[in-house]
């Protein structure tokens with residue numbers, strides 16, 4: 001079965017003339033009870049899908065902001081199991097597809113089949129597992145077979161052409177085009193070759209291409225959005241939630257829309 005839900009949510013945005021905006025949140029930063037509130041806020045503010053990060057003790061790809069948010073959530077006792085149960089408890093209210101971002105270990109200890117079943121029961125339509133390369137993804141892929149849960153692949157700036165093609169061929173949901181070399185977090189500028197890179201990715205891929213890493217201002221959302229089908233914003237969203245700065249989140253999301261709302 002082809003994976004439809006996440007891809008359709010992005011395509012629907014694009015058909016309206018908007019870029020897809022996918023915010024990343026750290027589940028349980030500020031306590032597990034913030035999860036529902038934050039998801040419903042982002043949904044209402046116009047997110048196309050929401051990337052829900054699971055706190056983890058060894059988050060190798062995470063920059064400072066996400067790491068600290070993860071530590072706060074771990075202090076609150078948040079685990080993958082608790083997040084899945086919490087998501088299931090309010091899934092009727094969630095209309096945007098959720099994508100879980102977690103490292104491989106928590107999924108393995110959860111159990112691949114149990115994870116697939118609980119995703120289906122919690123409004124989760126995608127998984128991002130940054131430490132699981134395409135070549136190793138067979139077991140998880142088969143656990144997700146017959147579900148509408150996409151295994152989303154990351155492509156780095158340094159991926160060679162054959163690898164880009166292999167990933168594009170296997171891609172489900174969307175391709176996560178990492179726009180900087182290194183870890184997550186706010187950046188001032190992007191590399192010059194980015195436009196060509198995203199152009200090549202879009203040409204190779206039959207699913208949408210979203211740009212993520214280092215996108216933190218409305219200007220970034222507009223300029224990177226123009227080169228892709230949408231953007232993923234993590235650190236800036238996590239910081240804004242931590243500081244209770246909801247207007248900043250709205251402004252970022254509005255920048256992905258054709259019709260920027262009047263202030």
Ligand SMILES: O=P(O)(O)OC[C@@H](O)[C@@H](O)c1c[nH]c2ccccc12
Pocket residue numbers: 024051053061062066101130183184185186212213214215232233234235236
């Ligand atoms: O924080 P940034 O630079 O806006 O990047 C998004 C990112 O945080 C989110 O998608 C993410 C958080 N942790 C990750 C690990 C790997 C890949 C992606 C992620």
